[in-house]
Amino acid sequence: MTIYFYTTGDKYGCFSNFSAHGFELDGVYWPTSEHYFQAQxxxxxxxxxxxATAKTPKDAAKMGRDRKRPLRSDWEKVKDDIMRKAVLKKFQTHPEIRQILLETGTEDIIENSPIDYYWGCGKDGTGKNMLGKILVETRELLRNYPTE
Known part of the structure; x- marks a missing residue:
């Protein structure tokens, strides 16, 4: 079985970067992993x-995608590791969602985004699904190196 997620209202909505599971990272409190990722x-x-102070993760995403803002020059090189850092911290911080992630066993996890062909699977399923892959990596890290 493959686990699909997309919106925060789904069964696995806590896997979304828009889920309201904040954490502290780099000395700042981030309301969602989307806030952290976009700010980086x-x-x-x-x-x-x-x-960091955007009202909603949707607002943070919109601000982060605004190309009037000067994107850091190394972004393409560092974005995957930044996402890994945010996702790991989110699941380390919240035991209840860590449990949900661990209970997915060895299943593939796919962000079923119809528009995102990098982080999600895209409309036709041919996307890279990097967020799903990072969730699987994070699950293994948490399983092998419990934080508590």
Whole structure:
């Protein structure tokens, strides 16, 4: 069986970067992993601070995708590791969702996004599904190196 998720209202909605599972990372409290991820596109600038305080993860995403903001030059090289860091911290911080992730066993996890062909599977299923792959990696890390 493969586990699909997309919206926060789904059975596995806690896997979404929009889920309301905040955490502290780099000395800042982030309301969602989406806030953290989008802000890192502009680390060390006022843009990052603005995104950190965005009202919703949707607002944070919109701000992070605004190409009027100057994207850091190494973004394509670092974005996967930034996502790994955020996802791991989120599941380390919240035991209840860590349990949900661990209970997925060895199943594949797919972000069933019809629009995102990098983090999700895309409309036709040909996307890279990087977020799903990072969730599987995170599950293994948590299984092999319990945080508590």
């Amino acid at each position: 596109k502009f680390a060390g600038t006022p843009h990052a601070e603005q995104i």
